Each structure stands twice: as structure tokens, then as C-alpha cells.
Amino acid sequence: MKKNKPKYKQIIDAAVVVIAEHGYHQAQVSKIAKQAGVADGTIYLYFKNKEDILISLFQEKMRIFIEYIEELIAGKQSASEQLFLMIEHHFRVLADNHNLAVVTQLEIRQTNKDLRLKINGILKEYLSLVDEIISRGMEKGEINSDLDVRLVRQMIFGTIDETVTTWVMNEEKYDLVALAPQVHKLLLNGCGAV
Amino acid sequence: MKKNKPKYKQIIDAAVVVIAEHGYHQAQVSKIAKQAGVADGTIYLYFKNKEDILISLFQEKMRIFIEYIEELIAGKQSASEQLFLMIEHHFRVLADNHNLAVVTQLEIRQTNKDLRLKINGILKEYLSLVDEIISRGMEKGEINSDLDVRLVRQMIFGTIDETVTTWVMNEEKYDLVALAPQVHKLLLNGCGAV
Amino acid sequence: MKKNKPKYKQIIDAAVVVIAEHGYHQAQVSKIAKQAGVADGTIYLYFKNKEDILISLFQEKMRIFIEYIEELIAGKQSASEQLFLMIEHHFRVLADNHNLAVVTQLEIRQTNKDLRLKINGILKEYLSLVDEIISRGMEKGEINSDLDVRLVRQMIFGTIDETVTTWVMNEEKYDLVALAPQVHKLLLNGCGAV
Amino acid sequence: MKKNKPKYKQIIDAAVVVIAEHGYHQAQVSKIAKQAGVADGTIYLYFKNKEDILISLFQEKMRIFIEYIEELIAGKQSASEQLFLMIEHHFRVLADNHNLAVVTQLEIRQTNKDLRLKINGILKEYLSLVDEIISRGMEKGEINSDLDVRLVRQMIFGTIDETVTTWVMNEEKYDLVALAPQVHKLLLNGCGAV
DNA sequence: AATGAATGAGCGTTCATTCAT
DNA sequence: GATGAATGAACGCTCATTCAT
Known part of the structure; x- marks a missing residue:
């Protein structure tokens, strides 16, 4: 399995650095290779093509992100608490990793439709997690069950995402994590929680 | 004034069609010119460069959009009603114009940081409009004035935007305008309205 | 005869100014037209094409130059004196007209082979004048008649031309006319004059 | 060092052929690449841009030229002899290489001011060599030391250059090297040698 | 005669990907 | 596995010239 070899992660981390520093359109494969300390051609031993680096990058980070949140909310009973932990963790991860924040909020979106569809595919796991929290909240009466789950999820994810993007665009001048309670x-x- | 000449609008409309159809990176100037029924060089009599087409396009559409909403909410007293009219109009404009929806939700975001900053500058007028509705709502007691206006605005815009993007990504399979009330x-x- | 109409000279003078100021490759027809105070299309009522402006410019200036020198040397007996008057006049004309100096020494040479051949055709009149001075000098014994007239002419023209070009390249920092005696x-x- | 790799010289030689054959403005990079038997992109592994090909070409040829002349005149005592060897070698190199003669006398001069300044910078090494010969000639009493070294150099270089250019313009119909003694x-x- | 909006051919350069070593 | 030199397709923009008014 290539994903467990050291160079795999090495290249992904290099990609995050290079894309954050130079922007997606200036993140040439040769730059990523140099940052990773490997030859250009080596990239293609671990990734199908440049697009695949980006997909793998997002997949890898999202996997860790979701696994962590799942652990985090595992023992919690209320949807409200689960939602809070999710928001806070979402904010914290990106506040702690400037490069990753730039890449996910600004740079990764500069890609073409096809790539964005694939990225959305990966994002679905996160959205499903949100759906589960909402559904459980409805079952328990914490959330108004007349509402459309999909719409509620779009509100939740849209708000979180917009909040982070605005924060990144404002050069991270204020404390993002502190916004979590509000x-x-x-x-x-x-x-519609009471 | 070049913006009032017929070819100006002709080229912008052609750009919307071509970008929606082929994607931003495959929207060559020659394709746009052909679609507009003018020579390649004519484009440059009306626009500084390719980027300028995109900026002008967004500016033009946003100007019409905002003017319309301002008229729409002019006579309304409640922030709730104003918000509803804004959401519905936002949804309706994009639901009525498939190409424009694709361009604004997917393609325009594939551009580099500089261009995105310019586009964000244009977007600010819309966000200010939202801020005004929120502020007025707070004054009247319709909206909880303990809240941070900026966060409320991010929730509103983030939710609307995410809703439209999801709809576009799902190939506009359902009725977007019908979601406005929810x-x-x-x-x-x-x-925090009661 | 178009050459006697005011706009003909107007355009040629504009071309000298624009080419000297912006360089040959940045001397667009539209710039020349603007400088001349006429419409782009008007240029083509007086000149076949852009190349024709340059040829006519050189022809016009050279005609005046030669006519003047012919008058100047008309009454002089010695080839030495004729040569001196020619050198001095050559230097003086260009020292007095910065723009013309830049155009003839630097910019006009940036043209393609065909155009340079045409310009050389015009230059031949000047070279013939030099040949005549040399031949008469040989007849009178002032110049060693064993020498090849063509080579002597190449030395004379080559030296004058190189001297002016060096002076222009050195930003005309020193007095060109003062070099004439040396x-x-x-x-x-x-x-081989004794 | 890229300059020692075979493709570096290969591309320079191809450039000489293509520029001589088609003229500078019709010497597209793709034509040069084809002539050199490499891909278009390969050019840019060895040269910064198209202009750099021309500069390197001139630099390379001038380097060989100067090195050769320096060896040639090393053991000679008289400035007269040194001057003769230089003139003859100058003529011989260009007479032996039609393409190079066309490029240096006609095509290289069609370039813009910036490029011409760079080329003049390279030419300075040659002019310095001439200056040295003149100075040494003055010390030894072979050359009239009242003269201005710069003017003498301009005469020497101007005459040689004009002679070669005239010869190239006349389609090299006569024997250039045979003109060296005269x-x-x-x-x-x-x-002022006696 | 004069205008100036419109035309459209033409090219230097980048960079993801390959493959011989 | 690892390398990195070589590949070659693809495109925004300029500007001399035309021609309807």
C-alpha cells in the first residue's frame, strides 16, 4: 500500500505548503517535488497525476478530521453538545494550521468542475456526519423535526464554511475558535431548538 | 461610455454562455468572441483583458441584482419580509438563468487569488445590503440585538450560497425557489426572531 | 501631388517624434496618427503602408540633406574642404535634431532586411556624393589615386556613421560637431592626402 | 554548466541558420527548435527566452573570435601587424560563414534598444582589444599619439563594419578577405603611421 | 477628403507527464 | 525504486489595415 510509505505523506505535506505559499495555479509539480525533496518523476510513482495529489490531500486530511470528530462526539448524548464540539474542532484545526486553512478555503476551490465534484464526494462523509447529528437531534426532540434535514445541514455547513473563509480572507486577524459559541x-x- | 454600447453587453452575455458551457479554463477568448459574433480583437476594445471580462460580468449582474432588490424591499417594513424577498429573488434569478448559476457558483471561483479579491470587493455591496437588513431588524426588535451582525450575515449569506451551490451541483434537479420559505x-x- | 499637402509632412514629422520617443517597435500607426492629429485611416490616404512612412521619412530628410550639402560644396575647390563641410554638416544636422539622430542611428536599423535594402537604396545618393568628392580629389592629386574609391568611401561613411552612433549611444554627452576637425x-x- | 552541453551549441547553431535564412522577425522559436532537432520546450532548458538565444549566440561567437585574435597577435610586436591580422581574421570569419555574416551585419541589428544595448556590452570587449592595439601603437611611435584613441577606434571599427555590411548587402559578390590589405x-x- | 470601429492572423512560453538510465 | 532531461500542446493579446459612413 503506497499510502503508508513515508514519501506519500511527504509529498502531500509538501503540496499543502507549496499551494498555501504560492497559490494553486503557481503550485507546479516540480515545486512540490522540490519541497518534498524528491525528483519530479517520483511524484508519479505515488500519484496518478497532479489532480490526484489534491484529491488525496483532501481525502487524507478529511479522514483524520472525521475520525477525530467521531471519537469526540462518541460519548455525548445531546445533539447540541455534539454540534458544538464539531464546530469548535472544525475551527481549531484550521486555526492551528494556517497553510491547510488557505488551501481548503481558497486554493482548492480554484480547480475545475470535475475536480470540485470529486472533492465534494469526499466532503460528503463530513456532511453525512452532520446529517446524523441533526437526525439524532430530531429524534430526541432537540431539533424541530418539521425541518428539512438537508436544508438544516446546508445552513450548518454553509455558515461554518463562510465563517472560516471570511476569517482567512481577513488574514486571520481575530480568534476563530472564540467564535464557536456564538x-x-x-x-x-x-x-428551532428551544 | 463603452458600457452602454450594444457590443459590451453582447460580449458579457457570450462570456456567460461560454464559461457555463466549457468551464472557465476552457473559455478561450476566441470562443467568447465567436459566441458574441465579433472578432477576437474587438473584445479588447471593450475589455482590458480576459480577467476584465469576468470582473465586468460579475459587476454588471450584481449591479442589476442589487438595484432590483433595493427596489423590492424599499417599501417593506419588517426585516423578516425584506429577508424573504431577498432570498427568494436570489434563488429566482439563478433558477431562471442556468448559465449564470453555473458561472457564479462554480466557475467564477476557479480564478486566482487576485481576481477572487476583486470579485469579493464587488460582493461586498451585497453583503452590506444584508447588514442593513439585519441592523434595521435589530433596531425594531425583530432580531436579537445581542448577536454579532457580521456572524449573522455570514450565516445568512453562507446558507444561501451553500444552498444554491448544492442545488447546482445536484444538476438543479429540484425547485430552488420553493426552498425559499424554509x-x-x-x-x-x-x-433569534420570536 | 500628395507630398506637397500639409498632412504629408505633418505625418512624417509625427513619425520622427513618435519613433524617437517610443522606439520603432512601439511606434504604432495609431500613435503616429494621434501625434499628427489625424485619424488612423487618414495615414493610408498619404502612405501605402507603415513601411512607406519610414521610407518616405528617410527619403524626405535625405533629400533636404543632400540638396544642402550640394549647395555647400558647390563653390569649393579642394576635396579636403568639401569633405570637411560634409562631415561638419552631417554632424550638425543630427546634433541639432535629437529625435532625427535617434531615428536614423538606432531605430531605423531595427527594421527588416527588405526595408533596410530600400533605405540603402536611398542612402546611395549620399554615398555617390562622397564618391564624387573622392574622385575629384584623386583627379586633383589630393587623394592617393591608387586607392579603391569604394573602400575609401566605406571608410569615410563608416567612420562618420560609427562616430554619430557612438555619440547617440552615449546619450549625446559631448559636443559632436566639435569632433569634425579631428x-x-x-x-x-x-x-593618403599629404 | 549548461553552456558545455551539446544541445546548447546545437540550438545556437540552429538559431544562426534560421535567422540567416528567414530573418530575425521570422525566426520563430519553434523553427529554431525544429532546426536544432529538439522540442520547443527544450529551448527553455538552455535559454531564458528568445532574446537570450540571440545574446548567447553573439556572446559565444564573440568569445571565440576574441580568444582567437588574442592568440594571433600575442607574439607580434608591431601594431600595424596586429591590426592587419585582426582585420584579416574579422573578414575571414565572416567570409567563411555566410549565415553568421548575415546575422551579425543585418539581422542582429533589427532588435529593440534593450537588446542592442546588451549586444553593445558584448561588443565592448572587441572594442577594448582595438583600443589596446592603438595604445600600444602610440607608445611605440607607430601611431600618432596626438589622436584621440576613441576616434581612431571608431574609424577602425566603423570602416571594418561598413566594409563587411556593404559586402553582405552586395550578396557577397566579391572576395572580402582580399580587401584586408587595402x-x-x-x-x-x-x-598617421608613416 | 476624413474618420475610427472593427478585423483576425500570428507566436513566445509554460508545465504536466514520460521514459531511458 | 528513483531520477530529471526532454517533450509539445495550447492561448491571450497586439496592431496594421480596411471600409462603411
Whole structure:
């Protein structure tokens, strides 16, 4: 399995650095190879093509992200608490990793439709997690079950995403994690929680 | 004034069609010119460069959009009603114009940082409009004035944008405009309206 | 005869200014038209094409130049004196007209082979004048008649031309006309004058 | 060092052929690549841009030229002899290489001011060599030391250059090398040698 | 005669990918 | 496995010239 070899992660980390530093359109394969300390051709022993680096990058980070959140909310009973932990973790991960924040909020979106569809495919796992929290919240009466789950999820993800993007665009001047309680309150209100 | 000459609008409309059909990176100037029924060089009598077409396109559409919404909400008293009219109009414009929806939700975002910053500059007028509705709603007691206006705006815009993007990504399979009441309700709840 | 109409000279003078100021490759027809105060299309009522402007420019200036020198040397007996008057006038004309100097020494030479051949055709009149001075000098015994007239002419023209070009390249920092006596002496020595 | 790799010289030689054959402005990079038997992109592994090909070409040829002349005149005592060897070698190199003669006398001069300045910078090494010969000639009493070294150099270089250009323009119909003794005599006379 | 909007051919350069070593 | 030199397709933009008014 190539994904477990050291150079695989090495190249992905190099890609995050290079894309964050130079922007997606200036992140040539040769630059990524140089940053990773390997030859250009070596990239193609681990990735099908340049697009595949980006997909794998997103997949890898998302996998870790989701696994962590799943652990985090595992023992919690209330949807409200689960939602809060998710929001806070989402904010914390990106606040702690400037490069990753730039890549996911700004650079990765500069890609073509096809690539974005693939990235959306990966994102679905996260969205499913949100759906589960919502559904469980409805079952327990925490969330108004008249609402459309999909719409609620779009509100939650849209708000979180927009909040992070605005923060990145404003050069991360303020404390993102500190916004978690307010965002949580807004979203919970929206859900019709009493 | 070049912006009032017929070819100016002709080229912008052609750009919307070509970009929606082929994607931003496959929207060569020659393709746009052909679609507009002018020579390649004519493009440059009306636009500084290819990037300028995109900026002008967004500016032009946003100008019409904002002017229309301003008229729409002019006589309305409640922030709730104003918000609803805005959401519905936002959805309706894009639902009525498939090409424009694809361009604004997917293609325009594939551009480099500089261009995105310019586009964000144009978007600010819309966001200001939202801010005004929120502020007025707070003054009247419709919206919980303890909330951060910026966060509320991010929730509103983030939710609307995410809703439209999801709809476009799902190949516009369902009725977007019909979602307006539910989205409106969600957002109003979020704002702490009683 | 178009050459006698005011706009003909107007355009040629504009071309000298524009080419000197912006360089040959940045001297677009539209710039020349603007400088001349006429419409782009008007240029083509007086000149076949852009190349024709340059040829006519050179022809016009050279005609005046030669006519003047012919008058100047008309009454003079010695080839030495004729040569001196020619050198001095050559230097003076270009020293007095910065733009013309830049155009003839630097910019006009940036043209393609065909155009340079045409320009050389015009230059031949000047070279013939030099040949005549040399031949008469040989007849009178002022110049060593064993020498090849063509080679002597190449020395004379080559030296004058190189001297002016070096002066232009050095930003005309020193007095070109003041060099005439020394250049004259050098060339006369070269001709074997005693 | 890229300059020692075979493809470096291969591309320069191809450039000489293509520029001589089609003229500078019709010497597209793709034509040069084809002539050199490499891909278009390969050019850019060895040269910064098209302009750089021309500069390197001139630099390379000038380097060989100067090195050869320096060896040639190393053991010679008289400035007269040194001057003759230089003139003859100058003529011989260009007479032996039609393409190079066309490129240096006609095509290379069609370039813009910036490029011409760079080329002049390279030419300075040659002009310095001439200056040295003149200075040494003055020390030894072979050349009239009242003369301005710069003017003498301009006469020497101007005459040689004009002679070669005239020969190229006349389609190289006569024997250029055979002119060396006469040109040498003319110049030596000019220098005031007895 | 004069205008100036419109035309459209033409090219230097980048960079993802390959493959011989 | 690892290398990195070589490949070659693809495109935004300029500007001399035309021609309807």
C-alpha cells in the first residue's frame, strides 16, 4: 500500500505548503517535488497525476478530521453538545494550521468542475456526519423535526464554511475558535431548538 | 461610455454562455468572441483583458441584482419580509438563468487569488445590503440585538450560497425557489426572531 | 501631388517624434496618427503602408540633406574642404535634431532586411556624393589615386556613421560637431592626402 | 554548466541558420527548435527566452573570435601587424560563414534598444582589444599619439563594419578577405603611421 | 477628403507527464 | 525504486489595415 510509505505523506505535506505559499495555479509539480525533496518523476510513482495529489490531500486530511470528530462526539448524548464540539474542532484545526486553512478555503476551490465534484464526494462523509447529528437531534426532540434535514445541514455547513473563509480572507486577524459559541448558538436557534 | 454600447453587453452575455458551457479554463477568448459574433480583437476594445471580462460580468449582474432588490424591499417594513424577498429573488434569478448559476457558483471561483479579491470587493455591496437588513431588524426588535451582525450575515449569506451551490451541483434537479420559505424560516430562527 | 499637402509632412514629422520617443517597435500607426492629429485611416490616404512612412521619412530628410550639402560644396575647390563641410554638416544636422539622430542611428536599423535594402537604396545618393568628392580629389592629386574609391568611401561613411552612433549611444554627452576637425584629419590621412 | 552541453551549441547553431535564412522577425522559436532537432520546450532548458538565444549566440561567437585574435597577435610586436591580422581574421570569419555574416551585419541589428544595448556590452570587449592595439601603437611611435584613441577606434571599427555590411548587402559578390590589405593601409594612413 | 470601429492572423512560453538510465 | 532531461500542446493579446459612413 503506497499510502503508508513515508514519501506519500511527504509529498502531500509538501503540496499543502507549496499551494498555501504560492497559490494553486503557481503550485507546479516540480515545486512540490522540490519541497518534498524528491525528483519530479517520483511524484508519479505515488500519484496518478497532479489532480490526484489534491484529491488525496483532501481525502487524507478529511479522514483524520472525521475520525477525530467521531471519537469526540462518541460519548455525548445531546445533539447540541455534539454540534458544538464539531464546530469548535472544525475551527481549531484550521486555526492551528494556517497553510491547510488557505488551501481548503481558497486554493482548492480554484480547480475545475470535475475536480470540485470529486472533492465534494469526499466532503460528503463530513456532511453525512452532520446529517446524523441533526437526525439524532430530531429524534430526541432537540431539533424541530418539521425541518428539512438537508436544508438544516446546508445552513450548518454553509455558515461554518463562510465563517472560516471570511476569517482567512481577513488574514486571520481575530480568534476563530472564540467564535464557536456564538456560531453554535445561531445555528441551534436556526434549528428551532428551544 | 463603452458600457452602454450594444457590443459590451453582447460580449458579457457570450462570456456567460461560454464559461457555463466549457468551464472557465476552457473559455478561450476566441470562443467568447465567436459566441458574441465579433472578432477576437474587438473584445479588447471593450475589455482590458480576459480577467476584465469576468470582473465586468460579475459587476454588471450584481449591479442589476442589487438595484432590483433595493427596489423590492424599499417599501417593506419588517426585516423578516425584506429577508424573504431577498432570498427568494436570489434563488429566482439563478433558477431562471442556468448559465449564470453555473458561472457564479462554480466557475467564477476557479480564478486566482487576485481576481477572487476583486470579485469579493464587488460582493461586498451585497453583503452590506444584508447588514442593513439585519441592523434595521435589530433596531425594531425583530432580531436579537445581542448577536454579532457580521456572524449573522455570514450565516445568512453562507446558507444561501451553500444552498444554491448544492442545488447546482445536484444538476438543479429540484425547485430552488420553493426552498425559499424554509430557508427563510431557518435563518429567521437563527437570528433569534420570536 | 500628395507630398506637397500639409498632412504629408505633418505625418512624417509625427513619425520622427513618435519613433524617437517610443522606439520603432512601439511606434504604432495609431500613435503616429494621434501625434499628427489625424485619424488612423487618414495615414493610408498619404502612405501605402507603415513601411512607406519610414521610407518616405528617410527619403524626405535625405533629400533636404543632400540638396544642402550640394549647395555647400558647390563653390569649393579642394576635396579636403568639401569633405570637411560634409562631415561638419552631417554632424550638425543630427546634433541639432535629437529625435532625427535617434531615428536614423538606432531605430531605423531595427527594421527588416527588405526595408533596410530600400533605405540603402536611398542612402546611395549620399554615398555617390562622397564618391564624387573622392574622385575629384584623386583627379586633383589630393587623394592617393591608387586607392579603391569604394573602400575609401566605406571608410569615410563608416567612420562618420560609427562616430554619430557612438555619440547617440552615449546619450549625446559631448559636443559632436566639435569632433569634425579631428575626424576630418583622420579620414584625410587615411586617404593618403599629404 | 549548461553552456558545455551539446544541445546548447546545437540550438545556437540552429538559431544562426534560421535567422540567416528567414530573418530575425521570422525566426520563430519553434523553427529554431525544429532546426536544432529538439522540442520547443527544450529551448527553455538552455535559454531564458528568445532574446537570450540571440545574446548567447553573439556572446559565444564573440568569445571565440576574441580568444582567437588574442592568440594571433600575442607574439607580434608591431601594431600595424596586429591590426592587419585582426582585420584579416574579422573578414575571414565572416567570409567563411555566410549565415553568421548575415546575422551579425543585418539581422542582429533589427532588435529593440534593450537588446542592442546588451549586444553593445558584448561588443565592448572587441572594442577594448582595438583600443589596446592603438595604445600600444602610440607608445611605440607607430601611431600618432596626438589622436584621440576613441576616434581612431571608431574609424577602425566603423570602416571594418561598413566594409563587411556593404559586402553582405552586395550578396557577397566579391572576395572580402582580399580587401584586408587595402583596408589595413587606409586605416594605418588614417592613424598617421608613416 | 476624413474618420475610427472593427478585423483576425500570428507566436513566445509554460508545465504536466514520460521514459531511458 | 528513483531520477530529471526532454517533450509539445495550447492561448491571450497586439496592431496594421480596411471600409462603411
